[in-house]
Amino acid sequence: MHTLIRQTHEDRILRVLREHGALTRGEIASRVGLSRTTLSEITNVLLERGAITIASTDGDVRAGRGRPAERLALDPGAGQFMGVDFGHRRVRVAVSDAAHDIIASGAEFYDADSSWPDRIASCFRLIDRVGTESGTHYGALQGIGIGFPGPFSPRMPKSSVTPGGVPQRPAGDLVYSSFVDRFDVSVIIDNNTRFAGLAEAIWGSGAGAQDLLYVRLSDGIGGGLVVGGHLVTGASGFAGELGHVSVSPNGIQCRCGKRGCLETIASVPAIFGSCTAKGVPISSFDDLRAAVAKGDPIVTGVLRDVGDALGRVLGTVAVAINPGEIVIGGEVVQIAEVIFEQAVATIAYELLPVPEAAPHIRLAQLGDDDGALGAIAALFHQSPLLASYPETTQPEPQHSPMQRSIS
Numbered sequence: 001m002h003t004l005i006r007q008t009h010e011d012r013i014l015r016v017l018r019e020h021g022a023l024t025r026g027e028i029a030s031r032v033g034l035s036r037t038t039l040s041e042i043t044n045v046l047l048e049r050g051a052i053t054i055a056s057t058d059g060d061v062r063a064g065r066g067r068p069a070e071r072l073a074l075d076p077g078a079g080q081f082m083g084v085d086f087g088h089r090r091v092r093v094a095v096s097d098a099a100h101d102i103i104a105s106g107a108e109f110y111d112a113d114s115s116w117p118d119r120i121a122s123c124f125r126l127i128d129r130v131g132t133e134s135g136t137h138y139g140a141l142q143g144i145g146i147g148f149p150g151p152f153s154p155r156m157p158k159s160s161v162t163p164g165g166v167p168q169r170p171a172g173d174l175v176y177s178s179f180v181d182r183f184d185v186s187v188i189i190d191n192n193t194r195f196a197g198l199a200e201a202i203w204g205s206g207a208g209a210q211d212l213l214y215v216r217l218s219d220g221i222g223g224g225l226v227v228g229g230h231l232v233t234g235a236s237g238f239a240g241e242l243g244h245v246s247v248s249p250n251g252i253q254c255r256c257g258k259r260g261c262l263e264t265i266a267s268v269p270a271i272f273g274s275c276t277a278k279g280v281p282i283s284s285f286d287d288l289r290a291a292v293a294k295g296d297p298i299v300t301g302v303l304r305d306v307g308d309a310l311g312r313v314l315g316t317v318a319v320a321i322n323p324g325e326i327v328i329g330g331e332v333v334q335i336a337e338v339i340f341e342q343a344v345a346t347i348a349y350e351l352l353p354v355p356e357a358a359p360h361i362r363l364a365q366l367g368d369d370d371g372a373l374g375a376i377a378a379l380f381h382q383s384p385l386l387a388s389y390p391e392t393t394q395p396e397p398q399h400s401p402m403q404r405s406i407s
């Protein structure tokens, strides 16, 4: 049977079962208008895949009328949605059921210089592992949202090469096609920090922020913007690349080619590097935690400079877009509160001309699974924040520029 037709039939059968609960094959056939033969063929596939199960027989309701008929029902886990967040050093996966509850999640770590095929292999292992641990078989998987480390836009040109000379777009294509090949469901892919910002806007601030500026300090620095109740992607999909806003024109050379980008001061490697260069060797969060606990003045000085640089960028953007809320994320900010304190002070200074515009500034509330959760949110496409989220990030099998372009 033609794949597209089969899929349409499958969708209708699943919908009928979702609406009506357990039904016999005969009842399903009459509701979706399929012949018994075609229906049997499709329900067998769905049973095999685990999307539906044999719930019971109708023996009790039609006693004495021959062999009881089997009743089919959606698997309790019907309708699964997977969020994936590829970071520079780890991949995180979260799977939600149709009720939007997270039923499986986990992370797997890799080296920052590992290849994309290796990262994808790690992710597939992780998906298998969390599936086994949680008893999730993915038979009802309906979509996958993938967060990709930035700068990344699903609409970037084929030839895009980003900081560090990494051919970003082809890597995105490889990730996309690997997931489509493996799972055969609809896949969307976008910047992981944008997804994290979306998750913070939906779940982190309760009511759903209308104007929110999100930034995350990590191996790199990315951001997400919600303006007027919409997640902003920008004309070519790069909105929110706060890591490459200049803060020090004569500063350190950034991997993007410019000098003095925010990332050269406030990314985690930059922070560790500055402390080390000033005589306090720091190469891990544990080192940093210890130095902060001791109140090391050199480290405190570095962290204040980080907070100041961060505050200048956030304050500048705040002058431009007047967000109601600014959210600062990243493990380093949780460890070193002084970054947050200084950023708040600098943002207030930047907003001196319009003090009434002072936003509510807070630490991110979600944990490391924020990117994966945001990817699931984008998949549901139910938040009003996604009202104008471009369809181009949900590629159609035949027309998408993202489709299987790696050979």
Ligand SMILES: [Zn+2]
Pocket (backbone or CB within 6 Å): 243, 244, 254, 255, 256, 257, 258, 261, 263
């Ligand atoms: Zn840069």
